[in-house]
Amino acid sequence: MTEHSANRNMVLAYHEVMPESNYAYCVTSAAFAEQLRLLDSLKNSKSLNAAIAFDDGEQSQFHNALPLLAQHGFKATCFVTPGLIGTAAKFLSWDDLRALQAAGHSVQSHGWSHKFLTFCSEAELAHELQASRQSLEDNLGSAVEEISVPGGRWNRRVILACAAAGYRRVYVSEPWIQTRIDRVEVVGRFMVRQNTTLAQLEKIVSKDPSALRKLRLRSQLREGLVGLLGDSLYHKLWCRLTGYNDFETARQQGIHS
Numbered sequence: 001m002t003e004h005s006a007n008r009n010m011v012l013a014y015h016e017v018m019p020e021s022n023y024a025y026c027v028t029s030a031a032f033a034e035q036l037r038l039l040d041s042l043k044n045s046k047s048l049n050a051a052i053a054f055d056d057g058e059q060s061q062f063h064n065a066l067p068l069l070a071q072h073g074f075k076a077t078c079f080v081t082p083g084l085i086g087t088a089a090k091f092l093s094w095d096d097l098r099a100l101q102a103a104g105h106s107v108q109s110h111g112w113s114h115k116f117l118t119f120c121s122e123a124e125l126a127h128e129l130q131a132s133r134q135s136l137e138d139n140l141g142s143a144v145e146e147i148s149v150p151g152g153r154w155n156r157r158v159i160l161a162c163a164a165a166g167y168r169r170v171y172v173s174e175p176w177i178q179t180r181i182d183r184v185e186v187v188g189r190f191m192v193r194q195n196t197t198l199a200q201l202e203k204i205v206s207k208d209p210s211a212l213r214k215l216r217l218r219s220q221l222r223e224g225l226v227g228l229l230g231d232s233l234y235h236k237l238w239c240r241l242t243g244y245n246d247f248e249t250a251r252q253q254g255i256h257s
Contacts, residue, residue, distance in 0.1 A: 048205050
């Protein structure tokens, strides 16, 4: 696999945006507004642009993040899991997703049910990729050619399956990655967390080599920890450290980590 510096904008990936929260992947509304102001200033002063994405299709993105995006003139790509729509009040409805599209945002795939794609059998993998894409296109009437991989888990087998399912771009959680496998562009993203500072964000958007090296080292350490503990125990530890309070759902669906 070839990794190289990309010419495309850095993609900043968010999950929840709430007034306040103890969850590590929840950015407060105030912090999100500050980050948008920073991105706007970088665009104007240094010609540095960033793409904004949201994973999981949760209500906080619609009610809290979108008004701020509109205020600052940003558009986002929302990666959603159609199989979870209507299963819990926290997930966006089809009407919500149509409203997102009408406001100029893109809605793309995050798998059918948020399973780790690397853990799926061939049949499960095909279903996660194909059912998600088909459902989104049938319900929203626009092409779905992009997918963000749940839990950041991917390998060559997953990318080839994405190509076979008709995806052209696959987004992963390693911001230093920009490569092509078969007919698919693999694009790295930076996962914005509650403790992400404005200084860190500016370095990431600038693709500062030192900042990316630190992130890569952290990723390698995490992979080593998963190998040492096993995935189930690692998830329990991850839920405790991040403040995610539904371990069983996280274990089954591969939430975020």
